[in-house]
Amino acid sequence: xxxxxxxxxxxxxxxxxxxxxxxxxxxxxxxxxxxxxxxxxxxxxxxxxxxxxxxxxxxxxxxxxxxxxxxxxxxxxxxxxxxxxxxxxxxxxxxxxxxxxxxxxxxxxxxxxxxxxxxxxxxxxxxxxxxxxxxxxxxxxxxxxxxxxxxxxxxxxxxxxxxxxxxxxxxxxxxxxxxxxxxxxxxxxxxxxxxxxxxxxxxxxxxxxxxxxxxxxxxxxxxxxxxxxxxxxxxxxxxxxxxxxxxxxxxxxxxxxxxxxxxxxxxxxxxxxxxxxxxxxxxxxxxxxxxxxxxxxxxxxxxxxxxxxxxxxxxxxxxxxxxxxxxxxxxxxxxxxx
Amino acid sequence: xxxxxxxxxxxxxxxxxxxxxxxxxxxxxxxxxxxxxxxxxxxxxxxxxxxxxxxxxxxxxxxxxxxxxxxxxxxxxxxxxxxxxxxxxxxxxxxxxxxxxxxxxxxxxxxxxxxxxxxxxxxxxxxxxxxxxxxxxxxxxxxxxxxxxxxxxxxxxxxxxxxxxxxxxxxxxxxxxxxxxxxxxxxxxxxxxxxxxxxxxxxxxxxxxxxxxxxxxxxxxxxxxxxxxxxxxxxxxxxxxxxxxxxxxxxxxxxxxxxxxxxxxxxxxxxxxxxxxxxxxxxxxxxxxxxxxxxxxxxxxxxxxxxxxxxxxxxxxxxxxxxxxxxxxxxxxxxxxx
Numbered sequence: 001x002x003x004x005x006x007x008x009x010x011x012x013x014x015x016x017x018x019x020x021x022x023x024x025x026x027x028x029x030x031x032x033x034x035x036x037x038x039x040x041x042x043x044x045x046x047x048x049x050x051x052x053x054x055x056x057x058x059x060x061x062x063x064x065x066x067x068x069x070x071x072x073x074x075x076x077x078x079x080x081x082x083x084x085x086x087x088x089x090x091x092x093x094x095x096x097x098x099x100x101x102x103x104x105x106x107x108x109x110x111x112x113x114x115x116x117x118x119x120x121x122x123x124x125x126x127x128x129x130x131x132x133x134x135x136x137x138x139x140x141x142x143x144x145x146x147x148x149x150x151x152x153x154x155x156x157x158x159x160x161x162x163x164x165x166x167x168x169x170x171x172x173x174x175x176x177x178x179x180x181x182x183x184x185x186x187x188x189x190x191x192x193x194x195x196x197x198x199x200x201x202x203x204x205x206x207x208x209x210x211x212x213x214x215x216x217x218x219x220x221x222x223x224x225x226x227x228x229x230x231x232x233x234x235x236x237x238x239x240x241x242x243x244x245x246x247x248x249x250x251x252x253x254x255x256x257x258x259x260x261x262x263x264x265x266x267x268x269x270x271x272x273x274x275x276x277x278x279x280x281x282x283x284x285x286x287x288x289x290x291x292x293x294x295x296x297x298x299x300x301x302x303x304x305x306x307x308x309x310x311x312x313x314x315x316x317x318x319x320x321x322x323x324x325x326x327x328x329x330x331x332x333x334x335x336x337x338x
Numbered sequence: 339x340x341x342x343x344x345x346x347x348x349x350x351x352x353x354x355x356x357x358x359x360x361x362x363x364x365x366x367x368x369x370x371x372x373x374x375x376x377x378x379x380x381x382x383x384x385x386x387x388x389x390x391x392x393x394x395x396x397x398x399x400x401x402x403x404x405x406x407x408x409x410x411x412x413x414x415x416x417x418x419x420x421x422x423x424x425x426x427x428x429x430x431x432x433x434x435x436x437x438x439x440x441x442x443x444x445x446x447x448x449x450x451x452x453x454x455x456x457x458x459x460x461x462x463x464x465x466x467x468x469x470x471x472x473x474x475x476x477x478x479x480x481x482x483x484x485x486x487x488x489x490x491x492x493x494x495x496x497x498x499x500x501x502x503x504x505x506x507x508x509x510x511x512x513x514x515x516x517x518x519x520x521x522x523x524x525x526x527x528x529x530x531x532x533x534x535x536x537x538x539x540x541x542x543x544x545x546x547x548x549x550x551x552x553x554x555x556x557x558x559x560x561x562x563x564x565x566x567x568x569x570x571x572x573x574x575x576x577x578x579x580x581x582x583x584x585x586x587x588x589x590x591x592x593x594x595x596x597x598x599x600x601x602x603x604x605x606x607x608x609x610x611x612x613x614x615x616x617x618x619x620x621x622x623x624x625x626x627x628x629x630x631x632x633x634x635x636x637x638x639x640x641x642x643x644x645x646x647x648x649x650x651x652x653x654x655x656x657x658x659x660x661x662x663x664x665x666x667x668x669x670x671x672x673x674x675x676x
């Protein structure tokens with residue numbers, strides 16, 4: 001068994017009691033680690049969340065009637081499409097890898113360059129992006145207003161009146177805020193269950209922590225809380241034209257700075273990096289070690305880090321497939337081939 | 339209140355007792371109608387059904403990694419894509435309207451021309467169709483065999499060994515067989531609940547029945563049990579090159595014969611006809627009356643028939659969104675843009 005330094009629980013009196021003990025199995029939560037367990041989902045307005053769930057799955061928010069939020073942020077597949085870059089309207093090739101929607105409420109901002117402040121601001125983007133859903137906010141709202149089931153739902157949540165795009169994105173964001181994935185094996189370990197990780201997984205975590213990966217991948221989401229340069233020690237030759245944060249700030253110092261992705265559920269969110277160029281976790285770990293830390297992990301080290309990363313898979317979305325209200329005779333029909 | 343001729347229940351002794359009675363509200367099931375309630379779903383092998391559900395939702399059965407069975411037979415939308423013709427690999431325009439998967443186990447055969455004898459035979463079609471999922475059976479099986487979670491699932495259901503396309507399609511078909519939508523208001527009425535339909539809905543049913551629509555749209559699925567010529571009284575000018583049943587039988591008498599679609603959940607399965615040319619139910623009823631029966635329904639009659647048709651919406655699929663097992667490092671990656 002490994003020797004582990006742990007913090008005892010913070011005392012009710014507010015005095016932290018540090019006890020360095022040698023234990024085979026910890027009973028107390030590990031509160032001194034750079035990663036914390038995912039917080040419980042905040043209870044939202046259930047009717048708002050249910051409405052947002054329907055909208056998230058509704059391809060009628062796209063010009064084609066074929067692409068929904070769930071097409072590229074597929075909740076059956078880690079909240080991603082598992083493609084290098086996404087497929088948009090008319091089979092257009094997207095410029096960047098679709099980040100996972102899981103735990104995205106914990107991000108400091110949305111999109112790889114952080115151009116949206118929050119989930120609500122993000123949600124309107126793809127709908128109106130000509131390369132993605134290729135619709136307009138007005139046309140999306142026109143469609144929803146023509147669907148009696150939605151008129152009832154929006155009326156119940158927002159009061160009777162014209163539907164607005166702000167209501168649409170607010171509902172989608174409220175649903176997305178529920179997409180938190182607690183209870184990973186790593187979180188169980190953080191919470192004091194020592195038996196839940198194998199020796200290799202624990203060794204992988206220690207390598208991850210002590211090599212400096214946690215400088216960026218920390219906090220409850222194991223990332224998502226800072227922008228960092230891609231290619232600190234060695235330049236990264238991206239296959240994507242994305243410039244990073246500079247596109248938002250216009251500050252050259254932000255060139256090639258991207259939001260650090262969450263590593264929660266990373267086993268499910270392949271391929272990796274903003275350009276999706278790393279097909280597998282071993283490849284991603286190798287590249288990150290080399291270009292961000294100047295460190296070459298040997299095969300065994302790499303495998304241990306990957307083993308640790310796979311312990312970050314938490315409880316996946318757990319809800320019934322939503323049934324969408326049918327269009328009415330007055331609903332504008334999708335035009336996929338125009 | 340309407341006067342209704344009803345059959346009394348069949349006696350336990352096997353003697354049918356016909357009682358013609360005038361009632362304001364029927365307590366006994368209506369067993370003499372040309373439409374019957376949907377039968378209960380047969381209990382299948384739960385592990386087989388669960389496996390089939392995952393496969394149904396898995397876009398890795400397509401070349402692009404983007405198109406699953408559920409893309410065009412969307413269970414959130416009546417088991418269809420609500421498009422005139424479907425979108426296939428590389429945004430190809432499909433030649434024909436995607437029929438609903440709901441209650442499709444009741445069809446006498448699958449596809450509009452009946453070229454597949456059953457659901458299992460159908461399931462392999464789109465996977466290997468270059469205009470749809472554009473994959474091959476071999477490549478689909480290779481992908482599945484590389485995914486540890488599927489290897490476990492297939493092993494548990496079929497025994498350990500190489501995965502075969504027959505196992506894949508058998509599982510998908512087993513899941514599809516569960517997609518029956520009982521308990522529509524019309525079924526409740528057939529079962530003796532007189533209050534569940536409005537006067538207009540009942541009048542619409544009588545028009546539907548007594549005008550001859552039931553000649554083709556009958557049985558538990560209100561269709562699906564025969565091939566019929568599209569354009570009996572008046573030729574139908576199709577926008578699709580589909581020839582109908584002749585493509586299968588090579589018998590010229592079968593030219594433009596198509597499988598009669600089920601009308602179950604027809605409110606959700608727009609647009610209508612094999613070419614999707616009828617955008618709305620009033621339009622479909624108008625055309626069908628005219629070209630199949632030589633009958634012009636006036637506006638009120640049409641509205642009543644449509645009101646009846648909307649009573650055929652039953653209980654929609656009721657299950658949790660499946661979570662798909664992640665690919666392994668060895669899994670062949672999708673190639674959407676090659």
